[in-house]
Every structure is written in structure tokens, then in C-alpha cells.
Amino acid sequence: MAGEKKKPKPEKTAGGGADNPFSEFDSATSNMATVTHGPYAQSLPVAGMTVEQVRDQYSAQFDIDPTSDAFIEGNPVKADHVIAADEVLMFTRQAGEKG
Amino acid sequence: MGSIVARYLAIYLSSLGSDTRFVLIDGDEFEEKNASRMFFNDFGNKAMVICGELDGCLLQDDSALQLEAIGQFVHQGNIKDLIHSGDTILLAVDNHATRKLVSEHCATLNDTCLISGGNDGVEVDEETGKQLRGTYGNVQIYIREKGEDLSPSLTKFHAEIADPADKVPTDLSCVEALESTPQILWANLTAAAAICNSFWLFSTGELGYSELCFDIQDGLMRPASIPAPKKGS
Numbered sequence: 001m002a003g004e005k006k007k008p009k010p011e012k013t014a015g016g017g018a019d020n021p022f023s024e025f026d027s028a029t030s031n032m033a034t035v036t037h038g039p040y041a042q043s044l045p046v047a048g049m050t051v052e053q054v055r056d057q058y059s060a061q062f063d064i065d066p067t068s069d070a071f072i073e074g075n076p077v078k079a080d081h082v083i084a085a086d087e088v089l090m091f092t093r094q095a096g097e098k099g
Numbered sequence: 100m101g102s103i104v105a106r107y108l109a110i111y112l113s114s115l116g117s118d119t120r121f122v123l124i125d126g127d128e129f130e131e132k133n134a135s136r137m138f139f140n141d142f143g144n145k146a147m148v149i150c151g152e153l154d155g156c157l158l159q160d161d162s163a164l165q166l167e168a169i170g171q172f173v174h175q176g177n178i179k180d181l182i183h184s185g186d187t188i189l190l191a192v193d194n195h196a197t198r199k200l201v202s203e204h205c206a207t208l209n210d211t212c213l214i215s216g217g218n219d220g221v222e223v224d225e226e227t228g229k230q231l232r233g234t235y236g237n238v239q240i241y242i243r244e245k246g247e248d249l250s251p252s253l254t255k256f257h258a259e260i261a262d263p264a265d266k267v268p269t270d271l272s273c274v275e276a277l278e279s280t281p282q283i284l285w286a287n288l289t290a291a292a293a294i295c296n297s298f299w300l301f302s303t304g305e306l307g308y309s310e311l312c313f314d315i316q317d318g319l320m321r322p323a324s325i326p327a328p329k330k331g332s
Contacts, residue, residue, distance in 0.1 A: 034324075036323070040319065041321060071256065074326040088324045090324040092258070094257070094259045096217030096219050096235060097217050097265070099217050
């Protein structure tokens with residue numbers, strides 16, 4: 001519709017979010033966003049929460065390193081960033097060191 | 100991990116029948132203690148031993164695959180001689196310092212694909228104090244084309260690689276070089292398979308992820324939520 005503002009299309013990421021055909025989660029509900037850490041990913045009712053609140057609430061469930069960096073769509077986000085619906089919040093997981 | 104990747108990659112590359120130069124680079128030696136995780140038919144430099152094995156067992160006389168072994172660790176002083184624009188690099192090292200070195204070198208090249216894999220050891224993480232199960236691993240794929248990054252470098256989403264706590268093998272003391280951390284063979288094997296999968300997908304133009312993470316205890320393997328590789332020309 002003319003004049004209607006469209007939400008900018010996020011950069012394509014792999015392994016998370018509603019457009020992932022392998023995602024078993026329905027993020028249609030407005031307060032849902034996807035939280036990922038390493039191979040773990042889950043749609044959770046975290047929209048409206050800050051990154052730090054998500055980290056505190058789910059650190060045990062996802063085994064999130066308290067010092068890990070947080071990213072949304074490949075961009076770093078600070079602890080006070082408020083998560084929007086349908087976003088994919090990734091907490092980094094340290095790479096395997098051994099070979 | 101490198102010996103697994105080398106053997107299966109040699110089978111695959113040989114089967115293609117196209118002219119390919121396959122260079123194994125490793126300064127390490129096969130020793131008795133390696134037998135719990137690796138199979139080898141001789142002691143000595145790993146690159147040389149595997150190259151000899153592959154040359155004798157796998158390759159036909161008319162194979163278009165050209166094998167070469169370089170018995171050196173990659174370090175600041177030799178990396179420009181070892182890795183060039185146009186190369187595809189499969190990195191199966193046991194330290195983040197070498198990952199950083201190779202990633203930063205690749206960032207100076209116009210066209211390259213760097214595929215790096217690793218798995219946790221069974222140990223306490225010195226930084227976090229957390230006990231690592233040794234069941235986690237990941238593979239990262241850093242692609243450059245015409246001087247542009249098509250996917251993130253190894254350091255972009257990994258501070259532990261950007262600022263490594265470990266050292267390249269040539270900087271280790273004799274005591275440090277003797278230290279080894281237990282690893283789970285199956286995590287090592289899964290990381291090797293993930294490297295080979297990524298190489299195959301890249302070479303067929305079907306690679307859809309820039310990093311793949313797995314945990315064999317949880318039965319999970321999925322791409323990390325970072326930008327997928329941009330389409331090259």
C-alpha cells in the first residue's frame with residue numbers, strides 16, 4: 001500500500017529465525033524472539049526484555065557464558081538493548097580449540 | 100582431525116579427476132600417544148607420513164591429484180610462502196593463535212576460502228572456570244572474493260580467537276609442547292566431517308552457512324545465527 005512503512009528486511013542469517021525452514025518454532029506471537037547459543041536455539045517470550053535480562057533468565061538453560069558477546073543479525077548489541085519481536089539474539093559460544 | 104580430513108579429502112579430490120594440488124602442512128610428529136585418536140603406519144612428521152600413505156594406497160598412477168607434504172608449522176615467518184590467493188585452506192589446528200594468524204593472512208588475499216574446525220577438550224576452561232565436556236565443536240568458513248569478504252573472518256564473532264590465550268606451536272616451550280588435553284574421538288571425528296561437508300558445499304556453490312556448531316552429547320548440529328555467505332560471482 002502506498003505510503004505504508006515496511007519493516008526493513010534483515011540481513012540473511014543461517015540457523016535461526018522464522019524464515020529458517022528447519023525452525024520448529026512459531027514466532028508469530030508478538031512477544032516471541034529466538035535466542036541462540038552454539039547449537040541451541042529456541043523461540044522464547046523475550047521481546048521487550050533487555051539482552052541482560054535474557055542472559056540472566058536463560059543462562060542456565062542455554063549454558064550461556066556470562067562474558068559472551070551478544071549479536072542480533074550479525075550486529076553487536078549492548079546489555080541494555082531491548083529485544084524486538086521476531087529478532088534472533090545470539091550469544092557467542094567459544095570456538096572449539098582442539099584439532 | 101587433520102589426518103581424518105586429509106584422507107577423506109584425498110579420496111574425494113582424486114575421484115573428481117581434475118588437476119588439483121593438495122598440500123599437507125604440519126610440523127607435528129606422530130607419536131605413540133597419538134594412537135588413542137589417530138591411526139598411522141609410521142612414526143615421524145604427520146604431513147610426510149600421511150602423504151606417503153596416500154601416495155601408496157589411494158592414488159592411481161594416472162591420478163590428476165598432485166600430493167605434496169610440508170613438514171612445518173604455519174607461523175608468521177612462513178605464512179606468505181605457504182598460503183596464496185586462490186587457495187582453499189582446511190585448517191585443523193589445536194590452537195586459536197594459529198587460527199588468528201591464518202584468518203588475518205587470508206584477509207590480505209583477494210580470493211580464498213578458509214575452513215577452520217575445532218572441538219573442545221575435556222578440561223576446565225581457564226577463563227570461565229567451567230568444566231568442558233569435550234562434546235562441542237564448530238566449523239567456521241571465511242570466504243573472500245575479489246578482495247571482499249563474503250563471510251565473516253574467524254575473529255569477527257570470536258573474541259577468544261581475536262585475542263588468543265594460547266600460542267602458535269613454534270612459540271611454545273618444550274614443557275608447554277608436551278602438555279596435552281584429553282579429547283573425545285567422536286567429537287574430533289564430527290568436526291572433521293563438518294569440515295569436509297563444508298568444503299564439499301563450498302566447492303559445489305551450495306554453502307548456506309558461515310559457521311556450524313554441534314554438540315554430540317545433545318545430538319545437535321546447526322548453523323550459528325550469523326550472516327550466511329554472500330553469493331559470489
